Structures are given as structure tokens and as C-alpha cells.
Amino acid sequence: MIAILTTPSVLARRWGWAKGMSQRDKIETGPVVVFAMQTQDRPLSIADPALREGLAPRRASVSRTTGETDVRVSLNLDGTGQCTVNTGIPFLDHMLHQISSHGLIDLDVQAQGDIHIDDHHTNEDVGITLGMAMHQALGDRKGMTRFGHFVAPLDESLVQVALDFSGRPHLSYGLIIPTERVGTYDTQLVREFFVAVVNHSQMTLHLRQLDGLNSHHIIEATFKAFARAMRMAVEVDPRRAHLIPSSKGVI
Numbered sequence: 467m468i469a470i471l472t473t474p475s476v477l478a479r480r481w482g483w484a485k486g487m488s489q490r491d492k493i494e495t496g497p498v499v500v501f502a503m504q505t506q507d508r509p510l511s512i513a514d515p516a517l518r519e520g521l522a523p524r525r526a527s528v529s530r531t532t533g534e535t536d537v538r539v540s541l542n543l544d545g546t547g548q549c550t551v552n553t554g555i556p557f558l559d560h561m562l563h564q565i566s567s568h569g570l571i572d573l574d575v576q577a578q579g580d581i582h583i584d585d586h587h588t589n590e591d592v593g594i595t596l597g598m599a600m601h602q603a604l605g606d607r608k609g610m611t612r613f614g615h616f617v618a619p620l621d622e623s624l625v626q627v628a629l630d631f632s633g634r635p636h637l638s639y640g641l642i643i644p645t646e647r648v649g650t651y652d653t654q655l656v657r658e659f660f661v662a663v664v665n666h667s668q669m670t671l672h673l674r675q676l677d678g679l680n681s682h683h684i685i686e687a688t689f690k691a692f693a694r695a696m697r698m699a700v701e702v703d704p705r706r707a708h709l710i711p712s713s714k715g716v717i
């Protein structure tokens with residue numbers, strides 16, 4: 467219980483425990499000491515907020531208006547998964563929640579589009595604006611891990627995502643979605659969404675469906691894996707926290 471309330475290094479300092487203590491000392495002072503000795507010299511975690519010190523905040527707000535849609539996206543890549551989305555397309559809202567929640571990205575998406583025609587323009591323009599916001603928030607990409615991958619199961623579905631914030635837009639789309647629609651959502655729009663995100667965030671993205679029968683599950687597993695892969699790629703690399711992650715020195 468004590469170990470939970472304070473950090474091991476604080477405990478070690480407060481009670482005078484040191485690296486050189488004997489095995490007998492450890493045994494006499496109980497299990498908390500053993501815990502402190504094991505973890506007081508832990509390396510910085512890849513997700514440690516201290517690594518962001520001195521780097522620009524990774525937030526962006528982008529508004530994009532065309533004759534077909536009006537889209538506003540605000541995001542914080544170093545967020546906690548706070549999400550407010552209203553695109554007028556319920557299934558797309560559900561998928562944007564996955565990106566925010568599993569990517570730990572604070573995300574606010576408000577869109578008004580010509581959904582009286584169909585969802586195509588709004589779906590694509592949300593993807594474009596989200597990609598633009600990601601590109602803007604990443605800035606010079608200093609410190610980021612850059613590559614990310616994840617394999618997400620959702621019941622019978624299993625989807626693998628690998629991505630690289632390479633500066634070179636590319637999508638390999640390996641989903642085979644068995645039905646034309648999920649609810650009212652046209653499943654062809656999944657590809658359109660990722661094409662838009664990839665082009666405007668300048669990301670290389672590979673989506674591989676390893677298993678799956680249910681369209682809703684396949685798509686949702688894809689967004690969950692995408693979110694986790696993004697989270698990995700966006701986290702600061704503690705071994706080059708203030709460098710641009712490229713052998714060329716620029717992305």
C-alpha cells in the first residue's frame with residue numbers, strides 16, 4: 467500500500483535505503499523495500515510526459531469549408547482520449563471515438579455536410595481535415611517514434627495495422643468487408659476515409675485483415691488497431707527525444 471502512495475525513489479530517500487544495502491536489510495524491512503530496490507532506477511518510459519519537456523505542444527485546429535461540407539477538427543496528440551464528435555454520420559462518429567479512446571488523442575470533430583445526397587463527401591472531408599490536423603500537430607516530428615504497429619482482435623475479427631509518419635502518403639488497403647453496409651454506412655467509405663487521412667497526414671499505412679466475418683467487427687478492429695499504432699508512432703522515443711527520426715534529418 468505504501469508503495470502505491472509514493473514513488474520508490476522517494477521511499478528509498480526517506481528511509482535511507484541505498485543501493486548498497488545487504489540482503490539481510492531487505493528481508494528485515496519487508497516487501498516494500500524489495501519493490502523500491504527493483505524499480506528506483508527504472509528508465510524513462512516511452513510514454514513519460516517528462517519527455518515532452520522543451521518540445522512544442524502537439525495540438526492543432528483546422529477548419530475546412532467547401533461547397534459540400536464544413537468540417538472543424540481540433541486535436542491534442544498528447545491527450546487522454548477526451549472525445550466530442552458530431553459528423554452527422556453515426557457509424558463514423560463511433561469509429562472516431564475509437565481513434566480518440568485507444569490513441570489517447572483528445573479529439574473534437576464537428577462536421578456539416580451534404581448527407582442528404584449520401585455520406586461520401588462528409589466522410590472524405592472529415593478524413594482530409596483530420597489528416598491535416600495530424601500533420602499540423604506533429605510539426606517537424608521531432609522526438610516521435612515515427613513507426614507504429616498493432617494487431618487488434620474484436621471477437622472473430624483480427625486486423626493488423628503498420629504505419630510510418632514518413633512524409634510519403636501511401637495506403638495498402640487489405641480489408642475485405644463482406645457487406646455493402648453497416649447500418650446506413652456504406653462500407654466502401656472505410657477505404658475513402660483512410661485514403662483521405664493518409665494523403666493529408668503524409669503517412670504510410672498498411673491495413674491487413676487477418677481474420678473476420680462481421681463487417682462491423684472488421685471495421686472497428688481496424689480503427690482500434692489504427693489508434694494503437696498511431697499512439698505508438700506518436701510517443702516520444704526516449705533515446706532521441708529531441709531529434710527528427712530520420713537518417714536524412716528531415717521528414
Ligand SMILES: [Mn+2]
Nearest residue numbers: 560682683686
Ligand atoms: Mn462497435
